[in-house]
Amino acid sequence: MNAVKAALRNPPLLTFVLVALVWLVAGLTLRGFGAYGHLRYLLELSAVIGIVAAGQTLVILMGGIDLSVGAVITVTAILLPLISPDFDPTGGIGIVLTLAIASGIGFINGAGAAYLKVPPIIMTLAMATFLQGMLVIVAGGSAVSVTNATVIWLGQARPFGIPAGVLLWIAVSIVMLLIIHRMPAGARFLALGANPLAARLSGVSVTRNTLLLFTLSGFFAGLAGILILGMNRQGYVGIGDPYLLTSIAAVVLGGTSILGGRGTYAGTIPGAILLVTTTALITVVNASPGWRSIMFGALILGLLLISGREARR
Amino acid sequence: MSVPANLYLAVQRRRNRGLTGLYLVVAAFLIVYAFLFPGLLSVNGFSKFTQNWFPLALVTMAQALMLLNGGISLAIGPMVSLGAVIAAVTMGGPFGVVGGLLAVAAVGLFIGALTGGIVAYLRLPAIIVTLAGSFIITGVALILLPRPGGFIPDWFSDLLAGHTPVAFGLLVLLLIGWKLYIATPLGLGIYAAGDNPVGAFRSGIPVERVKVVAFAISGLLAALAGLFVAAQTGSGDPVIGTPFTLNSIAGTVLGGVAFLGGKGTMRGAICGSLLLSVMINVMFFLGFPPVAQYVAQGLIIVGAVAIPQLTSQWRAKP
Numbered sequence: 001m002n003a004v005k006a007a008l009r010n011p012p013l014l015t016f017v018l019v020a021l022v023w024l025v026a027g028l029t030l031r032g033f034g035a036y037g038h039l040r041y042l043l044e045l046s047a048v049i050g051i052v053a054a055g056q057t058l059v060i061l062m063g064g065i066d067l068s069v070g071a072v073i074t075v076t077a078i079l080l081p082l083i084s085p086d087f088d089p090t091g092g093i094g095i096v097l098t099l100a101i102a103s104g105i106g107f108i109n110g111a112g113a114a115y116l117k118v119p120p121i122i123m124t125l126a127m128a129t130f131l132q133g134m135l136v137i138v139a140g141g142s143a144v145s146v147t148n149a150t151v152i153w154l155g156q157a158r159p160f161g162i163p164a165g166v167l168l169w170i171a172v173s174i175v176m177l178l179i180i181h182r183m184p185a186g187a188r189f190l191a192l193g194a195n196p197l198a199a200r201l202s203g204v205s206v207t208r209n210t211l212l213l214f215t216l217s218g219f220f221a222g223l224a225g226i227l228i229l230g231m232n233r234q235g236y237v238g239i240g241d242p243y244l245l246t247s248i249a250a251v252v253l254g255g256t257s258i259l260g261g262r263g264t265y266a267g268t269i270p271g272a273i274l275l276v277t278t279t280a281l282i283t284v285v286n287a288s289p290g291w292r293s294i295m296f297g298a299l300i301l302g303l304l305l306i307s308g309r310e311a312r313r
Numbered sequence: 314m315s316v317p318a319n320l321y322l323a324v325q326r327r328r329n330r331g332l333t334g335l336y337l338v339v340a341a342f343l344i345v346y347a348f349l350f351p352g353l354l355s356v357n358g359f360s361k362f363t364q365n366w367f368p369l370a371l372v373t374m375a376q377a378l379m380l381l382n383g384g385i386s387l388a389i390g391p392m393v394s395l396g397a398v399i400a401a402v403t404m405g406g407p408f409g410v411v412g413g414l415l416a417v418a419a420v421g422l423f424i425g426a427l428t429g430g431i432v433a434y435l436r437l438p439a440i441i442v443t444l445a446g447s448f449i450i451t452g453v454a455l456i457l458l459p460r461p462g463g464f465i466p467d468w469f470s471d472l473l474a475g476h477t478p479v480a481f482g483l484l485v486l487l488l489i490g491w492k493l494y495i496a497t498p499l500g501l502g503i504y505a506a507g508d509n510p511v512g513a514f515r516s517g518i519p520v521e522r523v524k525v526v527a528f529a530i531s532g533l534l535a536a537l538a539g540l541f542v543a544a545q546t547g548s549g550d551p552v553i554g555t556p557f558t559l560n561s562i563a564g565t566v567l568g569g570v571a572f573l574g575g576k577g578t579m580r581g582a583i584c585g586s587l588l589l590s591v592m593i594n595v596m597f598f599l600g601f602p603p604v605a606q607y608v609a610q611g612l613i614i615v616g617a618v619a620i621p622q623l624t625s626q627w628r629a630k631p
Contacts, residue, residue: 129563133609258440295452
C-alpha cells in the first residue's frame with residue numbers, strides 16, 4: 001500500500017507505470033501492438049516529441065513556456081535542404097548551420113524575455129507568427145526534399161537494430177538529466193522557476209539563465225526538426241505544428257508544474273511515450289476525426305487529474 | 314455629491330493614462346485607412362469595416378476576461394468554430410433563429426462554466442485545461458458538422474452582416490453590459506481575484522465563483538463570435554475559428570492587459586483588437602502579401618509589450 005502511495009506522489013514514476021500498463025494491456029488485447037517492429041516505431045515517434053519536449057521542459061521549469069518550437073521545427077526542416085552546401089558530401093555543415101540558426105532563434109526569444117521584459121508566452125508566440133510569415137516569403141510555400149546524407153542516416157538507420165533517432169533521444173535524455181540534477185545550472189533553473197526574486201537576490205543571474213534556456217530550447221527544437229526531416233525526407237510549411245501542443249502536453253503529463261520550479265525530465269520521457277501510445281491506440285479504434293479529437297482531449301484532461309494537480313497557492 | 318463624481322473621473326483618467334499611446338496609434342492607423350479607402354466614411358463602408366472587426370472584438374473581450382482573471386484560454390478559436398457550427402445546424406431546425414441563438418448562448422455558457430469549474434475547483438492550470446478543452450471542442454464541432462455546410466436564413470445574415478452598422482451597435486451594447494457587470498461584486502472580483510487570489514479570498518470575495526462566471530461569460534462571447542461569423546459566411550465551418558485563438562491573445566496584449574492578471578482594461582483590449590483589425594486592412598490596401606501580415610504582426614506584438622516596459626524602466630532610473 002505504501003508503494004502505491006509513493007508512486008502516486010511521484011509523477012514521473014506514475015507516468016512510467018501508466019505507460020507499462022497501457023503497453024501490457026494493449027499488447028495482450030490488440031494483435032500486432034506488442035510486435036517489436038511496432039513498439040520500435042512508437043519509440044521512434046516518441047523520440048521526436050521527447051527531444052522537442054527537452055527544451056520545453058527546461059523553459060517550463062524556469063516558469064516560462066516556448067510556443068515557438070513548432071515554428072522552429074518547420075524552419076529547420078525547410079532551411080536545412082536549402083542551405084546544405086553541395087561540396088560537403090557528409091552534410092555536417094548544413095546540420096551545424098541549421099542548428100546554429102535554431103539556437104539563434106531561441107536566443108532572440110531569450111533576449112526578448114530578458115532584456116525587453118516581454119512575457120515568454122507572448123515573445124515566443126510573436127516569434128512563431130513572425131517565422132510563419134518569413135518562411136512563406138523565403139521558401140515560397142513548396143515542399144523541399146532532403147539529400148543531406150547525415151540527416152537521412154539519422155532518420156532511417158538502425159545501428160544494432162535500434163533506430164538512430166532513439167539513440168539520439170537517449171543521448172539527449174542523459175544530457176538533460178545531468179544538467180537538471182547534477183549541475184549547478186539545473187539548480188539555478190529550478191530556483192528561478194520556484195521564486196525568481198529569491199533566486200535573483202541569491203545571486204542567480206536572471207538574464208543569463210533566461211538567454212541560456214531559450215537558446216537550448218531553440219537548439220533542441222532544431223534537433224527534432226532535423227530528425228523529423230530525416231524520417232519524412234521532405235520539409236514543408238506546417239510540418240512542425242503538431243509538435244507544439246504535444247511537447248507541452250508531454251511535459252505536463254510528466255508531472256512538471258506548468259508554473260515552474262518543480263519537475264524533471266525523467267517525467268517528460270514517459271510523458272512523450274504515453275502521448276504517442278495513446279494517439280496510436282486512438283487511431284486503432286478507427287473512430288471519426290471528431291471522436292479522435294475528443295478522446296485525445298479527454299485523455300490529457302484525465303491524465304492531468306491524476307498527475308498534474310497544482311497545490312493550493 | 315460632487316466628490317464621488319470627481320473621484321470617478323479621476324479614476325477614469327488614471328486608467329486612460331497608460332493607454333494614450335495606444336489611442337494615438339489607433340487614431341493614426343484609422344486616418345491612414347480612411348485616406349486609403351475613403352469609403353470607410355460612408356454608412357456602407359463603416360458597416361463592412363465594423364463587421365470585420367466585430368468577431369475579433371468579441372474574442373478579444375473573451376480573452377481579456379481570462380487574462381484579467383490571471384488565466385489564459387487556448388480554446389477561444391475552437392469555441393468560435395463550435396458556435397458557428399451550432400448556429401448553422403440549429404437555425405434550420407424546428408425552433409428557427411431564436412432556437413439557434415439560445416442554443417449557441419447556452420452551449421457557450423455551459424462549456425465556459427464547465428472549464429471554469431475544472432480550473433477553479435480542481436485547481437488545474439487554465440492553460441492546460443483549455444488546451445485539452447480545445448481538442449474536445451474541436452471534436453464536438455467536427456461530429457456535429459464534418460464538413461462546411463448547414464443553414465443560416467438570409468434575412469438573419471442581412472440583419473447582422475448587411476449594409477447597416479448593426480454589429481457596431483451590438484458592440485456598444487456589450488460594452489455597456491461590461492460596465493454594468495464590473496459594477497457588481499462578482500465583476501469587481503475579477504480584478505481582485507486576478508491580482509491577488511489569496512488577498513481577495515481573505516476579503517470575502519468568492520474567488521472560485523468569480524472564476525467560473527468569468528469563464529462562462531468568456532465562453533459565451535466566443536460562441537457569439539462564432540454565431541456572427543456563421544451569419545457573415547452564411548454557413549457553418551468546423552475549423553473556421555482556428556486563427557481566433559492567436560488573434561485574441563494578440564489583441565488583448567496590444568491592448569495592454571497584463572499576463573499575470575488583475576491589470577488592464579477592457580477598453581484597452583477593445584482598442585487592441587481595433588488596432589489589429591485596422592492594421593490588417595491597411596496592409597491589405599497597401600498591397601502587402603498576406604504572409605507579410607504575419608511578420609508585421611509578430612513585430613508589432615513584441616513592440617507593443619516591450620515599449621511600455623522599456624519606457625517605464627527608463628523613467629524609473631533617473
